[in-house]
Amino acid sequence: VKHREIAKAKAVAAGVNSERLWRSLEDLGSVGATEAGGVCRLAYSPAYRQGRDLFVSWCRDAGLSVSTDGIGNIFARRQGRNPQAPSIMLGSHLDSQPSGGRYDGAYGVLAGLEVARRLNDLGMDTEFPIEIVSWANEEGARFDRPLLGSSVFCGRTPLSSALALKAIGGESIEQELNDDLVWRAMPRRQESLPHAYLELHIEQGPVLEAAAVPIGIVTGTLAVRWYDVIVAGEEAHAGPTPMLARRDAMMGAAELILEARDAANRFAPHGRATVGQCMLSPGSRNVVPGEVRLSLDLRHEDEAHLDAIEESVREAGRLMNRRGLHVQISEAWRMDACKFDSALRGHLITATSQNGLAFVELPSGAGHDAVSLSTIVPTAMIFVPCLGGISHNPAESITQQQAETGADILFRTVVELAT
């Protein structure tokens, strides 16, 4: 025991191999590279498979045993002293948006690999197995169901319905996998629940950069509600119709949009209101719109506050009804808020403090595979800042130092949990 404690202390002090991690990110970033400097590795595509194959070859070189499952998630296991013990699972995803960046997902997967490689360097064994995971189709860009691989793994989406999903081009995931000889040849993962799941990811937002801290400890994810809003007024000619005689759907929509913004601002900093789509009918320059359809995306980490934001918008709609505009607000989709495991978050905070680093606790505004995992095992996430908060964009960028800092926290926490 004494011997292990010394090894552990040495390992933790050493941290990860920053050069190796960065080189792996560079090498993987060249697979599916776009002219704009980003990557296009759409789920199940040839570029995606090529990236996966590179990752698998690195895993095998590191002595990890690679397996897969029915939806194409990839697991790379570093055995523990107790082979029956549940694994400490680390990972993210290797697929990208069509015009994606080099770090979204890839960073979490390769940092997991670096943790295993570093344990190898140090000749260090762990009590619990370590399992690096690359989740299939996290982005939902080609097959329109984000977090798909992790949802299937966690029993939230039936495998059969996931396999039946079709891309725009028409192929189903099942067809793609049937054509994937590498996947077909892989052994299937033995079904077992991991002990815990940790995901390291770029923030994809501006908070850490603005706060000038290198680490974010993610408290959970914001609740999301999507609405389809229809503002119906009366089509009229722009010229002959005096302002007071109009029932102008666009003016009503503009008021509603600003009310949503103001309501989200009243519940700062975690309230969000976004109108990303707005369609005017008939859409003619000199015709007062008779109807406006818009999308509304409201978010907050606290469901009660989100209720209040929603109610503000609905009340504004009701007031417009009295003014001759008919406003219809229908919920199109919702995702409940998710709270990450407080004990695991405590481990991350301890590791960050032990490394002498500043951090902030913040909710994630975007969904991650960790949300799926949190429904079945203790889960937590670490964020590192990315340049300008820009993501899903070829301009997505982090520094080698930022990549190393996040991986160091992951490494220290895994050593703490697994040994």
Added chain:
Amino acid sequence: VKHREIAKAKAVAAGVNSERLWRSLEDLGSVGATEAGGVCRLAYSPAYRQGRDLFVSWCRDAGLSVSTDGIGNIFARRQGRNPQAPSIMLGSHLDSQPSGGRYDGAYGVLAGLEVARRLNDLGMDTEFPIEIVSWANEEGARFDRPLLGSSVFCGRTPLSSALALKAIGGESIEQELNDDLVWRAMPRRQESLPHAYLELHIEQGPVLEAAAVPIGIVTGTLAVRWYDVIVAGEEAHAGPTPMLARRDAMMGAAELILEARDAANRFAPHGRATVGQCMLSPGSRNVVPGEVRLSLDLRHEDEAHLDAIEESVREAGRLMNRRGLHVQISEAWRMDACKFDSALRGHLITATSQNGLAFVELPSGAGHDAVSLSTIVPTAMIFVPCLGGISHNPAESITQQQAETGADILFRTVVELAT
């Protein structure tokens, strides 16, 4: 002279033949009739030619001499005692919007014909010739240049460029006219300026109906300015980006839209602001729009007031620039305000009063062929109410009584001017 005075008094007292006018409107309304109850007589189309041919046959039956010109305007002349005298010109147009109504344009042409028929009934001659005109391509629906025939007539558009205009399908007006054997066989109008131009039209707006008056005396037309507005912000993810970190182009656009409305309202009742088009980029439900492009249509009868409305919008845009949104407002098109002839308007007011009718004076918010004519000869317009102010729509509707009342004013005024 005494004899003529008596005949004139009798004629004026008799008014038009309401049944005949209404039957003509019904008959013409069956040409190009749509299932929805409106008409589709796109300029130069087979349905349009059929309607024109019907009108021409009625003119010939009424003893009028029909001529045309290079762009296909149709003139039907009732000779005066003084054949050298310039004509009193009355008219409007027979083309329609694709989903147009039965009265827009047709009413003014057939009321002109009814004036001539009524003079025939009464065996009444006039000093000045009376000329009924049907202007070509007023709507600009198939060939995208409204008021085309009257613009060519008034020398505001060169004939050659008008003939070269192409429809969506690809045919030019020149090709359409070359295929039009009826038009080719018609004599060309002798070039001469009319003495005055009068146009009777449905209001296409709600003012007369709301004021419950049967007649509107049109003061002129509103100045119109069209702008292309671009609000540029920064694309960002709806989830991870706190409200304060956003440069949300849609929120800026919504503020600008409401500022335009408020500015138009400050110059009521003749200020107008309309946003008929609004396009968000990238147009995704969970992405904060990085750019919004919108159309802005501002109108006022007073150019100085319109300047002030425009300046309010520009100032709002400049304030947004300081908040990180870049607003660009470019003028896309403008039409100056037009003032109709005050002496002619006086004649219309006198005729209305002599018929014991209430009226309001109001500007026209829409363009009419009278705007073209006002640039070369004294011009005025009469409006009658239409149901709900609805036009450019199959539901466009007026009553026989309303049609008769307007035609009576036209008739009385023509008798006054021409005899």
